[in-house]
Amino acid sequence: MNNNAWVLSYLPPRCKELGCKWILTRKMKLDDIIDKYNSILVIQGFRQHEGIDVFDTYALIVRISKVRLLLACVATHNLMVHQIDVKSAFLNGDLDEEIYIKQHEGFMMPGSENKV
Structure with missing residues (x-):
């Protein structure tokens, strides 16, 4: 809520609410002590169904x-090569669509249990 990542609202007609879950992990140091x-x-x-809920979903795969x-x-x-991390670019991308998810556990x- 502090990051203004979402707003609670009623589910519009013909829209589908999606579920969600938390993925919790521990980052360990070399000596098996929890780092964070x-x-x-x-x-x-x-x-979601392609062509109804989602359009243009693909992931680029490069052959060796x-x-x-x-x-x-x-x-x-004699050119230069630069490497980028596409995983973080995908995860931190901006959405142009509205996504409706259930309120997570x-x-x-x-007073807003019926909202998404």
Whole structure:
């Protein structure tokens, strides 16, 4: 709520509410001491149907032969290669759509149990 990540509202007609769950993990140091705790709220988007609820869902996959070809071209033409972390780019992307999720466990606002 402090981050203004969501607003409680009634579910609009013909919209589907999605479930969610918390993924809790521990980051450990080399000597098996807990460094920090991480928590991620994950929306269960597997209930959506392509063409009805979701459009253009895909993940780019690169074959190792394409990577070898790219590196061969780089070596041949004396070019530079830069690497990026696409996992964090995907996870931190902005949504253009409105997503309606059920209030997750531990959040239920008193008096607003019917809202999403």
